[in-house]
Amino acid sequence: MKKISIALLFAVCGLGYGQSALRIGMSRQEVLSKLGSPLKYFDSGTQLYLRHPPIVAQGNVFEVYSRRLLGSSFQLKVHYADDLSQSRLYPTRRLDWLVVEFDRPQPLRQVLRTCPEIVMLCRQGCTLRHGSESKDVKIADVAKTISISANYWDEQGEMQDVKNMEDPVSRVNMEKYFESPLSEEDLGGWTTPSPKR
Secondary structure (H helix, E strand, O other), rough: OOOHHHHHHHHHOOOOOHHOOOOOOOEEEHHHHOOOOOOOEEOOOEEEEOOOOOOOOOOEEEEEEEEOOEEEEEEEEEEEEEEOOOOOOOEEEEEEEEEEEEEEEHHHHHHHHHHHHHHHHHOOOOEEEOOOOOOEEEEEEOOOEEEEEEEEEEOOOOOOOOOOOOOEEEEEEEEEEEOOOHEEEEEEEEOOOOOOO
């Protein structure tokens, strides 16, 4: 039974697709082994891209990668936090925040099928909720331990309210999910489609 599940997963993801997906909690070494060295760095405080990590940062610093899958180009911004559970002197750097920026607006359904992180998160089903205060969609696993927030943009680059599943999306934020769902509107669920035989 396990072998069938693994075969289906890789058929859904394409060749190496499942292997390329990043997961919250991965060590920096695991990310480097999958994606190699980052192309550049991004300081969220100054909104600047840098060739080397900043000595003094104004905001959160992300390591930046680019990826092209299924005809879509997107940029991965990876942020780490120290995991002190094993050693306080030598903490493990673990992925705690991932931003995926697509090169062009596209339907949410396409994003749900294209981004390996979402494919992996939703392979056994996930929930979609619309935030009441922010104009985004939270895509959470069943246990609601991880979520992905999708921000919607129109052709002029203005953020818009989510009206239906076909609205264009250009950016996805993935982070740990500890927010109460009480203030959000339920949009239903999504399961990564099984491959056609």
